[in-house]
Amino acid sequence: MAKPSNLADASQALPDPNEARVPMDSALDDLIGYAMRRAQLKLFQNLIGRLSDHDLRPAQFSALAIIEQNPGLMQADLARALAIEPPQVVPLLNKLESRALAVRVRCKPDKRSYGIFLSKTGETLLKELKDIAAQSDLDATAALDGQEREELLRLLKKVYQD
Amino acid sequence: MAKPSNLADASQALPDPNEARVPMDSALDDLIGYAMRRAQLKLFQNLIGRLSDHDLRPAQFSALAIIEQNPGLMQADLARALAIEPPQVVPLLNKLESRALAVRVRCKPDKRSYGIFLSKTGETLLKELKDIAAQSDLDATAALDGQEREELLRLLKKVYQD
């Protein structure tokens, strides 16, 4: 297929190959969704790098924090809190159990379900991970001052809690 | 492995099964990264739903907008602008070409490379897609007023442009 007749006029406006190698976006520049995706990727990559020292993924850190706040919760609850499907909880919890950070305990009247709890090891590591995550946050938003950071957090919560 | 000795104290504080089924996060509540991930997922899902009417993905929309701003750019440039690897550009561009929205043209002195351009069809559709994306933005951030939306955009740009 060579140069179809509906090819847009483009023979002019070719960017100088010697100038900035990163094309500008325009059109996308006014979209909150676009800016948020790029900012989120930056924060996520930063956190992934820091957590990798402990061989953990962000979802595993989130799971530990949610378990701490809701000891004894069921896997279905954890899935809902993490906004993932129940089958995805299985390998995640298996990993946490194999590292002795959390445990499944059959303790409910309903013998089908487990209560999920942190181990002492998990509680101790989670303390450290919270500091790491807070530092990652500061690092990835270093362009903001404290007041801007608080305002950003407030606005983001307002968006997702709606 | 049954109830290891380092199991954290958890026999108390079990959430009432009759109350809110969504466990709270705490610990995560002060993290910009966590709030941004949740807000970003909300915006992304909204946009995915709206673009699906046109059988397009967000990355394909972004590609169209970038091509419009940089007619004649090479695939390596597009990959860099989209923050993806060159091999991922191939199926993306194949899709846009099969839909007659964009074209690869061998027109450079370097016969290895292509210049990428929008077709007239692509230009027309892109106009519509921009409105859709803007509406998606407004919809997913309906909890914010105009001033908050501008402030959020400003802060996000400051973060990712750093």
Place this chain on the structure above:
DNA sequence: TATTGTTATACTCTATAACTATA
């Protein structure tokens, strides 16, 4: 020898259907 685009491949993430064991 280096580079553009491409193919092949693999690894992760995510989602769905089906299975088990309890209820």
Place this chain on the structure above:
DNA sequence: TATAGTTATAGAGTATAACAATA
């Protein structure tokens, strides 16, 4: 029959190595 957890599987998204054509 319905539910909690699990298994199996398939589809995206993403990354790397290797190849062909060209420089």
